[in-house]
Amino acid sequence: MKQTSIVTAAVLIAGGMGLLTLGATAQDQTSDPAAADPAPAVYTAEQASAGAAVYAQACAVCHGAALEGVAAPGLKGEYFKQMAAAQQLTADSLLSVTVQTMPQTDPGSLTAEQYNQVVAYVLQQNGYPAGDVPLAPGAPNLTALMLK
Ligand code: HEC
Structure with a gap:
């Protein structure tokens, strides 16, 4: 006892x-x-470098060659952080909003893999880490990465 x-x-x-x-x-x-x-790694370095080319071709004209924002808001730095916080964006919702609404003049015009790559590139440019698991719709770790 x-x-x-x-x-x-x-x-x-x-x-x-x-x-x-x-x-x-x-x-x-x-x-x-x-x-x-540490933020979870949700994309591979290969995706991000392929995404740089997709970005240059399909996004840079509005968002700026360095994601600094031209006709459209910047996708990097303080502004992007504020937007992500205001919308409570995760990597998952960033991917779906991009697939559904971008490029603004022709939404849905990229292949699924190009969307994965360009979102990987945006994440990389904002300092989120690369890892072994490729970014893809429904990947379980995507919702775990809260953008801020
Ligand atoms: C024709 C100009 C144009 C092009 C090309 C374009 N965008 Fe945009 N984008 C905009 C504008 C304008 C906004 C802000 C208004 C809005 O949210 O719809 C925006 C907003 C965004 C947002 C923030 C959405 C949110 O509110 O959460 C993301 C992320 C984004 N764009 C990514 C991309 C990516 C990635 C590409 C390339 C595949 C791209 N855009 C191509 C004009 C463009």
Whole structure:
């Protein structure tokens, strides 16, 4: 009986410490979002470099050769961050909004793989990491990448 309560107490204490640790982590994230939780990798480097060519051909005329924004808003930097935050964009919704609405003059005119590539390029240009898993509609990690 006594033995049990000691074990119980130890479990409770360990559990409490776990909560404290979680609390501390959450606080670190608010004070310095970049340092905590590395963003999940949702595209490959090959896709991003292929996407650069797609971008130059199909997007640059409106969004600028360096994604800086010309006739259309910039797709990089502070403006893009604000738009992503306002729309609570994930990599997943960025892909679907791009497929459904871009290029604005001819939505849906690229192949599925070109859309994957150009979105990979936009993510790369905004500093999100490349990895082993190709970007594709419905890939499970896409919703996990919250753009900010
Ligand atoms: C003919 C000009 C034009 C072209 C070409 C074009 N866009 Fe756009 N794009 C716009 C305009 C204008 C907006 C802002 C209005 C809007 O959101 O519809 C926009 C908005 C966007 C947005 C933000 C959408 C949102 O609100 O979340 C993304 C992402 C985007 N474009 C990506 C692309 C990509 C990638 C390409 C190339 C495949 C592309 N665009 C080609 C004009 C263009």
